[in-house]
Amino acid sequence: MPNDSTFTCFVRRDQSFDFNWHFHREYELTLITAGTGVRYVGTTVELYRPGDLVLLGPDLPHTYASERSENLAEAAVTQFQYDFLGPGFFELPQFRSVQSLLERSARGLSFSDVPEELRADVASLPGFASAVQTVRLLDVLHRLATDVAPTPVTGAGYTAAPSTVVRDRVDVVCRYLQQTHTGPVHLDEIAGLAHMSPTSFSRFFRQAIGCTLTDYVNQLRVETACKLLTTTALPVTEVAARSGYRNLANFNRRFRELKSMRPTEYRAAYLQPVPPPEA
Template sequence: MRPRYEQPGIPDGTTFTCFIRRQEVFDFAWHHHREYELTLITEGVGTRYVGTTVERYYPGDLVLLGPDLPHTFASEPYEGMAEAAVAQFRYDFLGTDFFALPQFRTLAGLLARSALGLHFGSVPGEVHALLTQLPCLDAAAQTVALLDTLRYLAADATAMPITGPGYAPAPSTAVRDRIDAVCRHLQQTHTEPVHQEQVAALVHMSSTSFSRFFRRAMGRTLTDYVNQLRVETACSLLTTTSLPVTEVAVRSGYRNLSNFNRRFRELKGLRPTEYRAAHQQASPA
């Protein structure tokens, strides 16, 4: 139930890794690693899980995730392949003090802000080209291109933190194991009734102790987190099916339509029908 700890392999002749991830489907695979990770979605849609936050992703979605920040991308059925351009590197991949040099102060600030994850609202064509072409370059050119990418992103005013300030990206092992067990369980069961006593029992805690523990570790209540999961499931159904909103609500875990509408608007700022209409208008012909 704990997240998989990944240790990305580093190719000979370089000190970081970059690749194109291309699969029929990105399965839910909750994991973390010591490396920073840049991920640009190039094909497919799905749900991005980072720390406490659950959000839809589309082609052009770009994130920078700091070390030990649990995450995964789960794609949805798609006629083509799920694809992403990925670069993973450690803080010292160019030497212990490289980012401490004054000329790289803005890059160091970018990396520091990525502790909670950063999502970029727009992806300049230069950044898209740099990331997608990285695996085709020789080691020296890859290094220059990665630094150029970070330089662009450090100046990007659209960068916003992904997960909430109440979340600790690298809590103690015991805390992380419990939280990850709960998150994996809820990812599979959130569309059914969720009872705090049962969730608490998964990590061998009383309901009262678990309530305090979860809020302290995640910066939000269990109910808030479950609502986030359910609303993102509803977003998927609204944009990929023509199901009536009443059916979307039920399939997302809501038995009460007014409660569904209220929760959806709280998190998305739109009614479900407005969200569906806006997505349809924004979709390519």
């Protein structure tokens, strides 16, 4: 964060967002403005698309990851500390709704059904001088607190502010799983990446992430399936196989556990137009 400011607003733009599991003391408001990928927050793995708007509290482990493509990955990011407007500011009666919003962001908050005007205001924050940014950020937080019903992103089982050693081990493991989860996943192999025995690693992973390795891999696989269901016309059996499930019944069961609907229902609800093949 710049030394001459109590908060920072910037545009993150690249060919892709690389996996980098991390945490920091600042609150973070992120609006995806271009590109698609996977958002990892605490115990939760979810797809993101343009318009995805999330507020993360301090020390909440997270990362965004996308595949390299012709289209840029882009996000408007604002980071600030609780007292960026001065000690006790949000304890003032007129700002208690914002204080409540910030408290709830400890689990991460996802905002859907956000008015386009509000979304545009979030996207425009990096373009203003610091004084104007301050006023506009306060206005954005107030409107998010009063006009939009957020949804918690993660469960209560994640570990906030893990040590640097834990962070680095989890980053190595999760980065590897991000690339390999559609194939067989063997506990002893994954434990070896962290230089731990399988038993010690299982305990470590659950404490650091808040869920078991099996549960985490299932989240990765189901999100891969969601992407295939909504961007291709592949049969469900093929989607299951490409997502890492060799047994269709197991795929259907895991999918319903995480999405509360069958794969065919998900496809019908979220299917994106598939472009026609080139002539």
